[in-house]
Amino acid sequence: MNAGGAQITQQVEEIEPFEASQEIEGGDVVLIDTREPHEFQEARLEGGKLVPPGLLGDEIATAAPDKSARTILYCRSGNRSYKAAEQMQALGYENVASMAGGILAWQEQGLPVVATEGMTPEQRDRYSRHTLLPEVGVDGQLKMLNAKVLLVGAGGLGAPTALYLAAAGIGTMGLVDDDVVDASNLQRQVIHNTERIGMPKTESARLTIEALNPDINVVEHQGRLDASNIIEIIGEYDVIVDGADNFPTRYLLNDASVRLRKPVVSASILSFDGQISTFVPYEGPCYRCLYPTPPPAELAPSCSANGVLGAMAGTMGLLQANEVLKLVLGIGEPLIGRLLLFEALSTRFTELKVRRDPECPICGENAPEVPDSELGKFPDYELFCAG
Numbered sequence: 001m002n003a004g005g006a007q008i009t010q011q012v013e014e015i016e017p018f019e020a021s022q023e024i025e026g027g028d029v030v031l032i033d034t035r036e037p038h039e040f041q042e043a044r045l046e047g048g049k050l051v052p053p054g055l056l057g058d059e060i061a062t063a064a065p066d067k068s069a070r071t072i073l074y075c076r077s078g079n080r081s082y083k084a085a086e087q088m089q090a091l092g093y094e095n096v097a098s099m100a101g102g103i104l105a106w107q108e109q110g111l112p113v114v115a116t117e118g119m120t121p122e123q124r125d126r127y128s129r130h131t132l133l134p135e136v137g138v139d140g141q142l143k144m145l146n147a148k149v150l151l152v153g154a155g156g157l158g159a160p161t162a163l164y165l166a167a168a169g170i171g172t173m174g175l176v177d178d179d180v181v182d183a184s185n186l187q188r189q190v191i192h193n194t195e196r197i198g199m200p201k202t203e204s205a206r207l208t209i210e211a212l213n214p215d216i217n218v219v220e221h222q223g224r225l226d227a228s229n230i231i232e233i234i235g236e237y238d239v240i241v242d243g244a245d246n247f248p249t250r251y252l253l254n255d256a257s258v259r260l261r262k263p264v265v266s267a268s269i270l271s272f273d274g275q276i277s278t279f280v281p282y283e284g285p286c287y288r289c290l291y292p293t294p295p296p297a298e299l300a301p302s303c304s305a306n307g308v309l310g311a312m313a314g315t316m317g318l319l320q321a322n323e324v325l326k327l328v329l330g331i332g333e334p335l336i337g338r339l340l341l342f343e344a345l346s347t348r349f350t351e352l353k354v355r356r357d358p359e360c361p362i363c364g365e366n367a368p369e370v371p372d373s374e375l376g377k378f379p380d381y382e383l384f385c386a387g
Helices: 017-026 037-042 053-063 079-090 102-108 121-126 137-146 158-168 183-187 201-212 230-234 247-260 310-329 381-386
Strands: 013-015 030-033 071-074 096-099 148-152 172-177 217-222 239-242 264-270 273-279 338-343 348-353
Touching: 013 017, 017 071, 017 096, 017 102, 030 053, 037 137, 053 079, 071 079, 071 102, 079 096, 096 102, 137 310, 148 158, 158 172, 158 201, 158 310, 172 201, 201 217, 230 247, 239 247, 239 310, 247 264, 247 381, 264 310, 273 310, 310 338
Parallel strands: 013 096, 030 071, 071 096, 148 172, 148 239, 172 217, 239 264
Antiparallel strands: 264 273, 273 338, 338 348
């Protein structure tokens, strides 16, 4: 106490990681990890006891019962452990130190950590901003690394979607496209470049993805989805991204995905407008519930005929990537039963509710069950859409 009766706060001792490692090796040290559980799960120091900052007052007495014992605290960068050490001193702990720089400085000095199995040191570094999120963590990142996602189209929507799914660490990505890179694509299809004009889009996209993230296994399906191959192709994947540019493919994809119970994240773009929804068979409506019949040709011109704002394609593609990640991780609220409209000129989003149609011929209550022997048999969608 000073003359006025106020208590003098003792300054917290800070030690460097190498010095801390020598003390820990010497024994008789209580090591406290003051991070959150998901950080502790990702990587930790051998022998460290987890006491999250918000629970220190309740749990520190159990983790460190002897207030006179040498106690070293660490966190990610040294800030939380310093504050925790101050809190412990106020509780009467006599020999407390905070490790400067935290576990990041410890690793930079080449000192060992206990890491979660399933991820290499390079992956822990690459995906560290994901694993820091409690909703993702190491388990979530491993889900992404083990996920298989198919992109139907490597164009305006598929290009940004593929880039962000690759960066996120979606382990296997299939690309379906029968087109080659054209100069007119480069205004919005950012996965391609000028040097690749004339190259198949699946090959061009694969080269970009592999340069961005060598973790990713890219499977090229160079060609168009049709009744003869769709069951075999989509059956290998967990989630389908619909970036098709024509109605026959969209209806074919919907009917096949419902038969195989595969979720589809579907988006479309034209001029300054975009829309997106997520179709999970029997959990919500399917594409046919939303569009029982295709619109007349005059109401649905192509981008090549009507034009499209390049940046708007990127906006919708990134929303598709976001939906895929939520489905893979099992977090958040996907756009199931919701149609999200985007108008680029006013930067305005509008959400519409979409209900499952009990009379839908594909997923409705009276829809015929398709036997395994006929899973690959479909009607003529070109004729259906033309009519």
